[in-house]
Amino acid sequence: MISSRHIEVFYHIYNEGSLTRAAKILNVSQPLVSKTLAYAEHKLKLKLFVRHARRLSPTPEADILFKHAAEVNQQISKFNNIAQNLVTDPSSIINIGCTPSLGLGLLPNLLNGYLRQNPGTKFNIVNLQSLDLEEQLKELTFDLVICFNPSESDLFNKTVLQSGKLVLIAHEENPPNEEIFKLKSIKEEPFIKIKNLKTNQTQNNLDEVIKQLGISVNWIAETETIQVAKAMVEKGSGYSIIDDFSAKIYGDKISIHEIEPEIGYQICMISNKEKPLSVKAQSFISYLENLAGNINEFVED
Numbered sequence: 001m002i003s004s005r006h007i008e009v010f011y012h013i014y015n016e017g018s019l020t021r022a023a024k025i026l027n028v029s030q031p032l033v034s035k036t037l038a039y040a041e042h043k044l045k046l047k048l049f050v051r052h053a054r055r056l057s058p059t060p061e062a063d064i065l066f067k068h069a070a071e072v073n074q075q076i077s078k079f080n081n082i083a084q085n086l087v088t089d090p091s092s093i094i095n096i097g098c099t100p101s102l103g104l105g106l107l108p109n110l111l112n113g114y115l116r117q118n119p120g121t122k123f124n125i126v127n128l129q130s131l132d133l134e135e136q137l138k139e140l141t142f143d144l145v146i147c148f149n150p151s152e153s154d155l156f157n158k159t160v161l162q163s164g165k166l167v168l169i170a171h172e173e174n175p176p177n178e179e180i181f182k183l184k185s186i187k188e189e190p191f192i193k194i195k196n197l198k199t200n201q202t203q204n205n206l207d208e209v210i211k212q213l214g215i216s217v218n219w220i221a222e223t224e225t226i227q228v229a230k231a232m233v234e235k236g237s238g239y240s241i242i243d244d245f246s247a248k249i250y251g252d253k254i255s256i257h258e259i260e261p262e263i264g265y266q267i268c269m270i271s272n273k274e275k276p277l278s279v280k281a282q283s284f285i286s287y288l289e290n291l292a293g294n295i296n297e298f299v300e301d
Contacts, residue, residue, distance in 0.1 A: 004076060006040040009033055010048065011069040014062060017055045081139050092278040093122045097133040097145040101226040102267065105249035106295065107146060114287050121280055129224055130198055137272050143281040144271045144288075148243065149198035155273060161288065162267040162295045166199065166206065167244045168257045171236045175255040182260050184215055190238030192229045193222040197241070200264035206241060209263060230254065243267075267295070 012022040013033065023030040041048050048065070049056040058066065098107050103125065111123060128136070130147040137145050138155060150158060168181045176185070197206040210217060220238055223229055229240040234253045243265050247256045269288050271277070277285070 002040050002043050004072060006036055006043075007069050007072045008076060009036045010040055010062075011066070011073045013037060013049065013056060014058055014066050014069070017057070019056070078139060081141075092280045093124050094278070094281045094284050095124045095126075095141065095143045097126050097128060097136060097142040097147075099130055099133070099147050100127045101243075101246045102146055102148075103127045104227065105246060106267070110288065110291070110295070114284060117287075118280075118283065121284070129196065131196065134270075137270060137275075140272055140275045142272075143275065143277055144269055144285055146267065146269050146288075148268070149200060149266055150268050150270045156270040157273055159269045159289050159292050160266050161269055161292050162245065163293075164244045164265055164267075166197075166241050166259060166263045166265060167247050168239055168241050168259050169230065169233050169247055169254045170239050170257065171233055172253050172255045174236060176239075176257060179257060180260050181257045183210065183213060186210075186239065186241075187216045187218055189218065191217050191219045192232045192238050192240040193217065193219040194226060194229050194240065194242065195222050195224050197226075198265065200266060206263070213261070 009022065009026065012025050013019060016022045016025065019033050019037070020030050023033040026033065037048065046061045047059050048062040049058055051057075096107070107125065115121060126136075126142070130150065133142070133145045133147050134150055134153075134156075136142060146161070150156065168176065168186075170176060176189075194206070199206055199209055204212070221232060223232075226242050226246045229242060230246070232238065233240050241259065244256070245267065247254070269285070271285060
């Protein structure tokens with residue numbers, strides 16, 4: 001049988017088409033790469049590459065094996081990343097992942113509140129979309145993540161910091177006629193869509209909820225960030241649907257309207273049960289747990 005190291009060597013030779021370039025990436029000698037490949041071919045009883053001039057061309061068998069080798073190589077990279085993240089940081093910096101909108105409207109105020117009680121604490125903050133944050137939390141990159149509606153996972157500890165509902169936002173000079181906007185009317189208006197806007201509706205995003213309701217949308221632009229959607233509404237480009245928390249905390253020249261049917265969301269803090277936490281990280285998590293349900297007081301007017 002061959003080992004993960006043989007698979008890793010095969011993967012890089014396939015990608016590079018050259019023993020020399022593969023050796024450079026692996027930081028080993030070219031003869032060692034050649035010997036490893038020969039051993040793998042012997043054990044597999046398969047010819048994996050044919051030499052053409054200065055380039056190695058994969059055989060049909062190698063083409064089939066490559067996609068599986070890519071998966072193994074990805075897992076090796078993940079393993080190394082997790083191992084690196086397990087190394088304790090003597091400075092005890094608290095590593096936080098946060099969505100961009102919460103990073104602007106909420107996190108700075110939470111950190112300032114904590115720093116008043118715990119001066120000298122250091123934070124490293126990374127802004128990503130919710131799905132990316134969850135994936136990196138699984139790899140132990142962060143001590144904690146603050147995001148909207150995380151997926152249910154036995155790997156995570158979850159604290160609901162705030163619950164709310166989605167609202168429609170419009171330019172203040174072009175509001176809808178009704179105070180409570182019926183979602184079925186959205187098809188008649190230019191709409192700025194936020195991709196993967198997560199909701200409480202069985203973990204579905206807003207797109208999926210709208211489809212389930214049989215509503216068509218006249219969207220003119222789509223974006224991954226609430227800030228971009230809100231800026232376009234402020235310019236009079238159309239309507240958008242965002243969370244009521246973000247609707248209130250930044251931006252001008254907009255009107256906010258409840259929608260029907262009501263669609264809820266949660267702002268949550270999640271941490272990985274397998275992540276070794278510093279005393280400072282545990283302290284900050286406890287601080288946020290004590291604020292659960294009352295983070296509105298940290299919203300700037």
